[in-house]
Amino acid sequence: MSAVTLAGRPEVPAGPPKLEPAELQAAQKQTLDAPRLHYGLLARLLFRATDLAYGTGPGIVKFAMLEYIARVPYQAWERVGYLVLARHRRRSALATRVFDRIVATRAEQDNEQWHLLIMQDLAQRGGLRQSPLRHRVAPWLIAFFYYHVSWLLLVIRPQASYRLNAAFEDHAEHEYMAYVAAHPELEREPDPGTYAAQYGRYASLADLFRQIGHDERVHKLDSLASLRAPRLADPLTEPAC
Ligand SMILES: [Fe+2]
């Protein structure tokens, strides 16, 4: 149900929680100690495509490309949400539930957008080169494929769409946390805070990456919850009636 403020306007979801330094350290350890999810064929295909385009090792430019692609399922689900909303516009209770889901998917999209902007900012500050073909055309092609797979799966087999996104988020969570573990120098590098007003400012670049990694975990858990929920509990996948 929509939360309503005193002013009578719906509240925008706050997004994943911002953690303190000790909590970020604990989150990193928890991720690195946990096994990865089992990745299905489509997920492995996406990871293979990104590895071919940007190399197998993590890095800031590769993270920027992954963030560009990460927004796509939320955009696809939002689009499906509006189609469902149009179909059920005369059923106010259901329309409200659908709209709540649309708002939630948009909040996750926005969170991924901040990740993308932060990574692009770090890539620019580091003078990291990006070519039009590898860093504009290739991610667009991967995102195009992922977008259409995401909405199609949500319509015909919603659990598969949520499972695919959970795999993508799990992969991102582990990649960020492993990157911080492999680069102890990040503990001494300051967070430039370019988007501090929107995303917060962290004690170091290491903590900034840990926070993003933890956001990915929250996204993963949201998708796993949708995956395990009964189909009728999810208004985006409710059949027409
Ligand atoms: Fe992200």
Ligand SMILES: [Fe+2]
């Ligand atoms: Fe994510």
